[in-house]
Amino acid sequence: MTLPVHLVPAGALDGRAVGDVVRLDGAEGRHAVAVRRTRAGERLVLADGHSRCVEGEVVQVGRDVLDLRVDAVREDPQPSPRFVLVQALAKGDRDDQAVEAATECGVDEVVPWQAARSIVRWHGERGEKARRKWDAVLVAATKQSRRTRRPVLAATASTGDIAARVRTATLALVLHEDATAPLAGVALPDAGDVVVVVGPEGGIAPDELAALEEAGARTVRLGPTVLRSSSAGPAALAVLSAAQRWR
Numbered sequence: 001m002t003l004p005v006h007l008v009p010a011g012a013l014d015g016r017a018v019g020d021v022v023r024l025d026g027a028e029g030r031h032a033v034a035v036r037r038t039r040a041g042e043r044l045v046l047a048d049g050h051s052r053c054v055e056g057e058v059v060q061v062g063r064d065v066l067d068l069r070v071d072a073v074r075e076d077p078q079p080s081p082r083f084v085l086v087q088a089l090a091k092g093d094r095d096d097q098a099v100e101a102a103t104e105c106g107v108d109e110v111v112p113w114q115a116a117r118s119i120v121r122w123h124g125e126r127g128e129k130a131r132r133k134w135d136a137v138l139v140a141a142t143k144q145s146r147r148t149r150r151p152v153l154a155a156t157a158s159t160g161d162i163a164a165r166v167r168t169a170t171l172a173l174v175l176h177e178d179a180t181a182p183l184a185g186v187a188l189p190d191a192g193d194v195v196v197v198v199g200p201e202g203g204i205a206p207d208e209l210a211a212l213e214e215a216g217a218r219t220v221r222l223g224p225t226v227l228r229s230s231s232a233g234p235a236a237l238a239v240l241s242a243a244q245r246w247r
Contacts, residue, residue: 008047009048081171083237083241085198086111086195089118099137103150106245112155116208173186
């Protein structure tokens, strides 16, 4: 069984070696002690969310803090190819659900897309608040799925920005209900970015689709049914992961 994972700030594990004692405090320490009821003698993983993590035994627990004695240190390499989900902004909590499940399915980067047909608009403080919420969802899902590398949250992108990402990607796929090619039949590259584009509730506008195809994207379908914007991305990532990472 995999061990519980707690995230620490970037750089907090630099220079740590076997035998060192690392303190987990702040919000993460409070969660470990007060919510998870972690006790001395249990084993945990502390990860910086990028590449470095340590494993060890909890040797002391305080009110909102614990100390971990390190008995293993490792660097988790960046997966290759990288899976990048372009998720159009959606109303309600559907986009939150999408990025949460995508994290569980192995996404490496999430790009919020302000698509033409997105009902939600990220502007000003409202946009910053929504972005912070996405980041919090990514962090929580990283810990829940016991990943040591958290997904990158990219800047909010326009259709032009997404077309530029498509041009530099090794493979770019647009999920579209009118596509005839199945995603399950697509051959994955050995390296680079695999970009998966998911539109909003109203679908991808024709001019947006044309721009993405002109940039080099291929349209694909998941299956005979039409999925919601909240489930299409995670379903696509599950297909891609099953074809490569989950073997």
